[in-house]
Amino acid sequence: MKTMEEKNAEGNVIKDEDFIQVKSLKQYFPVSGNSLLNRQYVKAVDDVSFSIRKGETLGLVGESGCGKSTLGRTLLQLYVPTGGEVIFDGQKLGDLRKKEMKSFRKRMQLIFQDPSACLNPRKTVREILMEPYRIHRVGTEKEREQKVLFLMDRVGLESYYLSRYPHEMSGGQKQRVGIARALALKPELIVCDEAVSALDVSIQAQVINLLEQLQEEFSLTYLFISHNLSIVHHISDRVAVMYLGKMVELGSDTAIYENPCHPYSQALISAIPNADCEKDKSRILLTGDVPSPVNPPSGCRFHTRCRHCREICRQEEPGLREIEPDHYVACHLFG
Numbered sequence: 449m450k451t452m453e454e455k456n457a458e459g460n461v462i463k464d465e466d467f468i469q470v471k472s473l474k475q476y477f478p479v480s481g482n483s484l485l486n487r488q489y490v491k492a493v494d495d496v497s498f499s500i501r502k503g504e505t506l507g508l509v510g511e512s513g514c515g516k517s518t519l520g521r522t523l524l525q526l527y528v529p530t531g532g533e534v535i536f537d538g539q540k541l542g543d544l545r546k547k548e549m550k551s552f553r554k555r556m557q558l559i560f561q562d563p564s565a566c567l568n569p570r571k572t573v574r575e576i577l578m579e580p581y582r583i584h585r586v587g588t589e590k591e592r593e594q595k596v597l598f599l600m601d602r603v604g605l606e607s608y609y610l611s612r613y614p615h616e617m618s619g620g621q622k623q624r625v626g627i628a629r630a631l632a633l634k635p636e637l638i639v640c641d642e643a644v645s646a647l648d649v650s651i652q653a654q655v656i657n658l659l660e661q662l663q664e665e666f667s668l669t670y671l672f673i674s675h676n677l678s679i680v681h682h683i684s685d686r687v688a689v690m691y692l693g694k695m696v697e698l699g700s701d702t703a704i705y706e707n708p709c710h711p712y713s714q715a716l717i718s719a720i721p722n723a724d725c726e727k728d729k730s731r732i733l734l735t736g737d738v739p740s741p742v743n744p745p746s747g748c749r750f751h752t753r754c755r756h757c758r759e760i761c762r763q764e765e766p767g768l769r770e771i772e773p774d775h776y777v778a779c780h781l782f783g
């Protein structure tokens with residue numbers, strides 16, 4: 449049970465004017481049991497609240513399996529949330545009917561991690577890029593053709609790639625097609641789900657630069673999900689840290705990278721490779737495995753791996769508290 453003080457502090461995480469407001473979002477997946485009484489759930493996202501401001505890039509970091517991708521997809525309503533709500537530019541997405549949601553989808557898009565898996569191998573690049581316009585009945589065939597040529601130009605692909613199939617292109621080129629498809633319907637929010645993780649390091653830099661250029665040109669807002677802390681540091685305005693389905697810290701890029709306060713964030717940031725050997729010695733090594741999200745630890749979910757764990761940590765779940773302007777931490781050390 450959250451105290452009134454914690455509820456008020458969480459309320460501050462979201463301001464009325466924020467573009468995307470995520471309130472107490474939950475996403476549980478059933479894993480076993482036939483009846484409601486003995487059914488068990490993976491609590492992939494559990495009571496998460498945060499906001500994304502217009503035009504910003506919010507980085508979302510955490511170990512694999514912590515719920516980052518599920519959070520991004522639930523935010524886009526690709527999964528029906530188990531609880532909580534998402535408010536997009538003043539509109540509660542849960543209140544929209546199927547037809548209204550289809551039309552709303554133009555405003556929010558997803559860039560997938562693996563460009564090879566997300567492009568239809570039987571379709572040419574032209575057909576792949578025409579598809580969003582056909583589904584949403586945008587323009588005439590000639591206008592669509594012009595829009596596709598414009599997209600190809602914006603993502604840095606020559607028009608002769610239009611007749612190619614995905615298997616005839618490199619990973620970086622395929623990801624550019626994925627980005628062009630995400631841009632086709634002029635979205636305002638793009639969730640980049642590990643959008644560069646599957647690419648070679650040199651190509652990652654090109655794609656990151658492209659995403660930054662496009663953000664400026666089309667006034668895009670990004671939720672940038674990644675386990676690569678260096679890339680998130682480069683691209684983000686604010687950063688949110690997740691652990692086992694919970695948000696444990698949220699703040700500006702500078703606050704999280706220069707003054708991480710949650711013991712988990714401190715361990716993550718200390719693990720960023722550093723050429724300075726002295727700094728490298730201060731690395732915090734986390735012991736133990738990540739607990740099961742089916743049966744997460746009581747109290748603070750990080751207590752089984754935290755070197756600062758106290759009695760209260762095993763019993764009471766800490767809520768997000770504002771410890772300095774716009775910097776929130778969920779830890780009893782800051783109670």
Ligand code: SF4
Nearest residue numbers: 748751754761779780
């Ligand atoms: Fe560690 Fe306790 Fe803070 Fe959790 S609440 S991170 S166990 S000190």
